[in-house]
Amino acid sequence: MEKIILEKLKFYNQYHVIDHYKALTKDEKQNMMSYLKSFDIDLIFKIHKDFLNTKETSLKNISPASIVPLPETPEDIKNREMARKKGESLIQNNEVAVLIVAGGQGTRLGYDGPKGTLRISPVKQKTLFQLFVEQVIAISRRFSAKIPLIIMTSYENDEETKAFFKDNDFFGIGEENIYFFKQGMLPTLTPDGKLIIKERAQLAMNPDGHGGSLKALSKSGLLDKLLKDGYKVIFYCQVDNPLVKIADPVFLGYHNLTRSEVSTKVVRRRNVDEKVGVYLNINGKDAIIEYSDLDPTYMTALDEKGNILYWAGNTAIHIFSLPFVKRLNSHGYGLPYHCARKTTEIKTKDGSISSVDVWKFETFVFDTIPLAERAFAIEVKREEEFSPVKNMTGNDSPENAQKDMCTLFKRWLEAKGIRVMPGVKVEISPLYALDFQEFEMKFDKKNISITGNFYLE
Ligand code: UTP
Numbered sequence: 001m002e003k004i005i006l007e008k009l010k011f012y013n014q015y016h017v018i019d020h021y022k023a024l025t026k027d028e029k030q031n032m033m034s035y036l037k038s039f040d041i042d043l044i045f046k047i048h049k050d051f052l053n054t055k056e057t058s059l060k061n062i063s064p065a066s067i068v069p070l071p072e073t074p075e076d077i078k079n080r081e082m083a084r085k086k087g088e089s090l091i092q093n094n095e096v097a098v099l100i101v102a103g104g105q106g107t108r109l110g111y112d113g114p115k116g117t118l119r120i121s122p123v124k125q126k127t128l129f130q131l132f133v134e135q136v137i138a139i140s141r142r143f144s145a146k147i148p149l150i151i152m153t154s155y156e157n158d159e160e161t162k163a164f165f166k167d168n169d170f171f172g173i174g175e176e177n178i179y180f181f182k183q184g185m186l187p188t189l190t191p192d193g194k195l196i197i198k199e200r201a202q203l204a205m206n207p208d209g210h211g212g213s214l215k216a217l218s219k220s221g222l223l224d225k226l227l228k229d230g231y232k233v234i235f236y237c238q239v240d241n242p243l244v245k246i247a248d249p250v251f252l253g254y255h256n257l258t259r260s261e262v263s264t265k266v267v268r269r270r271n272v273d274e275k276v277g278v279y280l281n282i283n284g285k286d287a288i289i290e291y292s293d294l295d296p297t298y299m300t301a302l303d304e305k306g307n308i309l310y311w312a313g314n315t316a317i318h319i320f321s322l323p324f325v326k327r328l329n330s331h332g333y334g335l336p337y338h339c340a341r342k343t344t345e346i347k348t349k350d351g352s353i354s355s356v357d358v359w360k361f362e363t364f365v366f367d368t369i370p371l372a373e374r375a376f377a378i379e380v381k382r383e384e385e386f387s388p389v390k391n392m393t394g395n396d397s398p399e400n401a402q403k404d405m406c407t408l409f410k411r412w413l414e415a416k417g418i419r420v421m422p423g424v425k426v427e428i429s430p431l432y433a434l435d436f437q438e439f440e441m442k443f444d445k446k447n448i449s450i451t452g453n454f455y456l457e
Helices: 002-011 015-022 026-037 041-053 074-092 128-142 158-167 212-219 222-228 249-257 322-330 365-371 398-415 436-442
Strands: 096-101 149-153 178-182 185-187 205-207 233-238 262-268 278-282 285-289 312-321 338-347 353-362 375-379 426-428 454-456
Touching: 002 015, 002 026, 002 041, 015 026, 041 353, 074 249, 096 212, 128 149, 149 158, 149 212, 158 178, 178 212, 185 353, 205 353, 212 222, 212 322, 212 365, 222 322, 233 249, 233 322, 249 262, 249 312, 249 375, 262 365, 285 365, 285 375, 312 322, 312 365, 322 365, 398 426, 398 436
Parallel strands: 096 149, 096 233, 149 178, 262 375, 426 454
Antiparallel strands: 185 205, 233 312, 262 312, 278 285, 278 312, 338 353
16 A cells, blocks of 8 residues: 555655655654645645646626525515424424534634534623534424534644534533544645645644535434435534524525425625625526625626526535435545635644645535435525624634624613613523524513623523
8 A cells, every 4th residue: 555655655756755755763764654644645736736637717697597486475484484483393303404514724713622612602601512503402392393403623623622522521512412524635636736744653634524524424324324314404504603593494494395305504794795605597507606706797797677596605504305315325426626825724733833835736626516306595694693603803713602692682681671881791592592583472571771791501
């Protein structure tokens, strides 16, 4: 095996790795070999070559997708209620599992630790992970359901993530209800296609993108376990959105009633410059195109009223039917690779930290949408469901996400006639109310003013 790998490295002009390898001790060689064995060498250099040779191709036959808009008419409201009932019955029948992808590197946020351990809630400073677990506990209780909570980690953050849950006693969900699996990794390359040696005997690697989640779910054996246990769909979200409504019954119901294989929640794009993927239709198939891959003509196109024509921004909240995921499995999850060109800090072989231009290859989970027989999309309100934490400051920062949570809970209180003084922080635990309807039923205080930080559980 060692010989074959070294031959391959020669073939792909990776002499810097071969020379370095030869000078390593026996243990170090073993370590370096474990990196080299962990990926398909031919594939990675093929992907690199493809990106070197790709000329910009513009996508053709694009049109707006058909999307269920926010409800306006009594008919719309009736349809939503029908969907809610259906979704609730799916949860009750133990057909719904939840997957949170948390394998990313969080480079832009620059937070030291897995993103899910970031403290975010306005009053109690709960972590993202705790907020999600509390939602799953609350939904399971409400519907007397068994909802497996599945978390995807990466090789980089798996141990820390698991230790965090253990140290916090799994936030009360019970260890037996939570599952972890690791996503795949790919080597990071220099722009001219060289593997990067890290420290003495490692290679720089990156997680293979959220598109790796469905493949890794299958590889871990969890997909088959879910199917065997009678689960039909998996609700998918990303670890960075504290406003996500996990296993939203309306969404689940629409997915089922429209017999879709993949469903997506979308929000109106803030403006033509917002860095968000766009949900649209290409050649008769729904798809999401990352903002950086979509021609500016489409990104900035307006309709006859002057509104954004391709208005639907991706929230990365999906439902996947499990038989569809299984079918993708039999096709080898043939998702296209994307290339992120970044500058990153790497501890080099002499121990110094160096800034290196790199190419990272990833697949995106939304590239499964055009592979589905049927896809469904629904508009939701951004201020209620989408406030991702991506950057340290400004747009999509922890500060903004916390503000958005606070504003949402304030609105619930104000709708019940409660006065909330300016500057006061409010937080309502999912364990108290999962949504406004539940809050409205439970909260019976009247004519009060909230003058200091306020928390309900
Ligand atoms: P992003 O693409 O925003 O990446 O991932 P990120 O890791 O959070 O941040 P940057 O780009 O390095 O700054 C969106 C979601 O997908 C997950 C992330 O954990 C986040 O929840 N993700 C991303 C994975 O689970 N694996 C990946 O390989 C990439």
